[in-house]
Amino acid sequence: MSLRTAVAAPFREEGDTRMGESAFVVALSLDRDWFSPDQAKRLIDVAASEGLLRREDGTLEARFDPQETAVPDGFEPDESILRKRSTFERLLGTLVEAGEDKQEAVAAINGLQSDLAVTVEAAAALYAHRRGIDVSDLAGTARREL
Known part of the structure; x- marks a missing residue:
């Protein structure tokens, strides 16, 4: 990230x-x-x-x-990192950092959201948990936002 x-x-x-x-x-x-x-x-x-x-x-x-x-040679951050990200964007970023394919993760999260009738943040936290990726801090944030 x-x-x-x-x-x-x-x-x-x-x-x-x-x-x-x-x-x-x-x-x-x-x-x-x-x-x-x-x-x-x-x-x-x-x-x-x-x-x-x-x-x-x-x-x-x-x-x-x-x-x-x-910090790779030639690394230069994009100005987009200067904006606050939503909890979902942060969860997705954590998943991608852990090696998950972004498009596959989004598709699976959308499926969980639909199947379980939960928020996208809850679905993303569950997806990460099932993949063994620790997002406990963000899951707490998602819970507080409900």
Whole structure:
């Protein structure tokens, strides 16, 4: 997922899971030239809302191990990662990251939704569970949204 990759890059360079918010913005905007400073701040907001970052007193903490996220040579994130994704989009993204084919997953999720008469988010969480993919955090979000 490019959001996780974009967030991981500055932490990988620092070799730590914590860094100052301003250093993170500089790393994405000036060092890598991926985003403007305002866009880099927006990325922080999106990543925090998706549980990838924790923000506290001007410090950011990665809520995942950035060293386990590869940043391919030539990687450049798309600006689309700057928008908040729905719970379903996040569930689908997790499935694709785990190696599921996107079109097949969507078709299977739609089938579950129809068969079980549940929301698309509930169907996606069930599909992931049946595939052995941990989406417990997103399943909780889907439950709260009901």
